[in-house]
Amino acid sequence: MIMIFNSLAPQLLDSAAGDAANKIADGDGLDLAQLNHHVNALRLGALIVVLSLSDAITSNDLDENELPSSRFDALMAGFSGEEDxxxxxxxxxxxxxxxAxxxxxxxASFGVSVDxxxxxxxxxxxxxxxxxxTIAEIVESSxxxxxxxxxxxxxxxxxxxxNTDIDDDGSLYDAATLGKTTVKSGKFGKVIYKAVKAVRNGKIVIKNTRVGGKVRLSPKQKQALIKARTKAHNSSAMKKRLRSVTKGKRAGLY
Structure with missing residues (x-):
């Protein structure tokens, strides 16, 4: 399904979305440039999570008894958890x-419904x-x-x-588009930036009660994360697997 992010590959090698999230959560003193730096890392990481999940589901890469939600939880844990x-x-x-x-x-940017x-x-x-x-099929086709x-x-x-200004009521403006929500419409349909606005205003609150304090990885999931970490340094495979990250490495998008 997925090929190479050629234009982004040099920047992806040192990115660390989990660390970026920590810096946003803890860094009250971040200026806008620093905040954008870490938000970009998160956006890229989120995109790879979605593509990796879709690829695993549509290519039947799950373990024999592994559920789609279990793979999703494992991928999310790879970005938001520390090894124990x-x-x-x-x-x-x-x-x-x-x-999240x-x-x-x-x-949403791939056309998945809110429900x-x-x-x-x-x-x-x-x-x-x-x-x-269902989401995997939508992403695959989009x-x-x-x-x-x-x-x-x-x-x-x-x-x-x-390249836009997101004001306090959620409107997003740039030279080409005037919108009333954190959405830009263009050749790819709607690209969603709700999380960007929420992060900038410190209003991120998402609960997932299905995922507890710890996620135990099956051998298959662990292998997938190890493989992803390895392939993250191989630009020819960047789009095929998750760039799994843990805390402690600096984001390197610039």
């Missing part, structure tokens, strides 16, 4: 909330599984197949809000 032993990740709730908000934006997004994050595992399977167009979409999703 060999097989567990401890979830940091503020980090999870910030990353950007994942919601990524889902499906809510179900995917909901505490009913059976409903979440059904929603995630990803631009032309490499240049895909690069353009990624640039717009990750960096698009940097």
């Amino acid at each position: 032993g060999e097989d567990e990740l401890v979830i940091d709730e503020p980090t999870y909330s910030i990353i 908000a950007n994942v919601e934006d990524a889902f 499906l997004i809510k179900a995917a994050f909901g505490d009913d595992a059976a409903e979440a599984d059904q929603a995630i399977e 990803v631009p197949t032309d490499e240049d167009e895909l690069n353009e979409f990624v640039q717009e999703f990750v960096f698009g809000a940097n």
